Amino acid sequence: MKMTNLRDQQGRTLVELMISLAIGLIIMLAVSTLYVTNTQTYRVTDDKALMEEDGRLALATLAFNIRMAGYGQLTNGSPSLIAGGGFTNYTGAGQAIEGCTGGFSSATAVPPVCAGGTNPDSFLIRYVIDGLNSNSSGGVPADCLGQAVTTVPAIVENRFYVQLNPVTGRRELYCAGNGGTVPGATNVLPGQPIADNVVDMKVTYGYDQDDNQSVDGFYTAAQLTDVATTVPMPDYQVKDPLTVPAETRALMTNRFFKVLSARVCLVMRSANDNITPTAQKYRDCSGNLVTATDKRLYAAFSSVISLRGRTNGRTL
Secondary structure, eight states, X not given: OOOOOGGGXXXXXXXXXHHHHHXXXXXXXXXXXXXXXXXXXXXXXXXXXXXXHHHHHHHHHHHHHHHHTTOSOSOXXXXXXXXXXXXXXXXXXXXXXXXXXXXEEETTOSSOEEOOSSSOOEEEEEEEEOTTSSEEETTEEEOTTOOBOOSSSEEEEEEEEEEEOTTTOSEEEEEEEOBTOOTTOOOOOOOEEEESOEEEEEEEEEEOSSSSSSOOEEEOHHHHHOTTSSSOOOOOOOSOGGGSOHHHHHHHTSGGGGEEEEEEEEEEEOSSSSOSSSOOEEEOTTSOEEEOSSSOOEEEEEEEEEOGGGSTTOOO
């Protein structure tokens, strides 16, 4: 057997070993950095997509209801028993759309009472429901929460507002409706969340002061309801008052009677925190630059929605 001379065998020097370890660590650091970066990018992209989806869903839901505001005849002279939906008759049901700057003081109070202040706005819509123009619950017309209105036609009232969800601890868009109530009831059932992570909602209303099917300006609900405001009252006149019921004339003196559209703005935020390295700056619904108090993504979504029953081309 041939013996190998130990003096002919050579190992790695300490310098070579240190260099190899350094190269390996650099490669591991590069791979780890790439993994962390890709993971963070995925989190940001995923949360942003979810936030945008929530924003579009919330606006689409509000748009459907606003477009329906005033459908049918909200006032007439004959009683009409309503089962599972609000009022005992159509007379004096109220405006097709009404709002509260700063939100409702109670989301279920009848009639609604405004809180005022700087909290998110709220609004309600009313329309005559039938089997062809609404959400449905098992094939039965329903309010915004899917609560069935068992007798049609009926006046549905849907109220939309933003509040803190006590279960999730997040601000969410809520709706309270008058479906599911007993026959002849005049109450609105407690609201439920319909969209997540809605931080703020601001609504201004397109007002037609000249009665010419054209918006003369956008005003807040507080401006439209303040008797001392500079917003002018509608300047049209009823040509033959004797043919117009008293309750209709009363509605026509309200500025909301001449609202043709609503500009809705929602501030949405991402579901998860620590998405951004630092607190994000964003524009709120009033155009103000706001610095977030956390590290979530924020964005404002807005849309101008026409009341189809009051605009050109209406068939109601």
